[in-house]
Amino acid sequence: MLGCEHALIAAGALLVGLRNSGQLPVTDAILQEAMQRTLRQAIGGYCGLTGICGVAVGVGAAFSVLLSAACPKDKETRLTMEVVSRVVHAIAQLTGPCCCKAFVRIALKVAEAACDEIWGINFSPIPEPVCVHNQVHPHGCREEKCPYFAR
Numbered sequence: 158m159l160g161c162e163h164a165l166i167a168a169g170a171l172l173v174g175l176r177n178s179g180q181l182p183v184t185d186a187i188l189q190e191a192m193q194r195t196l197r198q199a200i201g202g203y204c205g206l207t208g209i210c211g212v213a214v215g216v217g218a219a220f221s222v223l224l225s226a227a228c229p230k231d232k233e234t235r236l237t238m239e240v241v242s243r244v245v246h247a248i249a250q251l252t253g254p255c256c257c258k259a260f261v262r263i264a265l266k267v268a269e270a271a272c273d274e275i276w277g278i279n280f281s282p283i284p285e286p287v288c289v290h291n292q293v294h295p296h297g298c299r300e301e302k303c304p305y306f307a308r
Contacts, residue, residue: 159295163257164199164211165192168219170261171268175223180278187222194218204255210248212260216268217241224275240271251303254296259305262286 168191176183195218199211220226220240226233247263272278288305291298300306 159255159257161199161201161203161211163261164195164215166215167212167261167264167268168192168195168215170265171216171219172223174265174280175272175278178278178280181223181276183223191215191218191222194221209245210255210257210260212257212264213241213244213248216244216264219268220271236271236275240268243267243271251299253299253302254294256294256299256303258288258290259299259303262305 169188172183172188172191175181176188195211195215198214198218200206203214204210217237217240220237221233224233224237226237228234244264244267247267248260251259251263269280272280286305287307288298288303289307291300291303291306298306301308
């Protein structure tokens with residue numbers, strides 16, 4: 158439910174999904190760089206301390222590496238920041254209490270839409286996941302307020 162490893166899961170799932178799609182060259186070096194960037198910023202309690210969920214950081218690191226974003230670049234950096242902004246907004250709609258598993262799921266949905274917009278990449282549709290972890294959430298599950306809660 159909670160933990161910084163979810164930031165790595167988000168970055169890794171996105172990049173491996175892109176690699177497996179065969180529509181974008183995602184090398185091991187790209188994966189490693191995105192993971193290293195994520196590790197430097199996804200710190201326990203980061204969401205409460207800064208207002209930025211580590212899952213958004215992971216997605217941002219993935220897009221930043223893929224787009225070769227950097228401070229002197231305008232389009233690449235803008236696109237990366239726009240994706241992160243959308244991810245943060247989507248995650249904010251699911252808070253109370255925080256659930257990193259739900260955050261990863263919604264972040265990947267946002268990232269998938271961004272991949273389509275930026276590169277025209279469409280992932281194969283998958284069924285909506287149903288959470289089976291609601292009984293073990295340390296802060297209590299949002300239950301009916303969560304789109305992944307088993308109904």
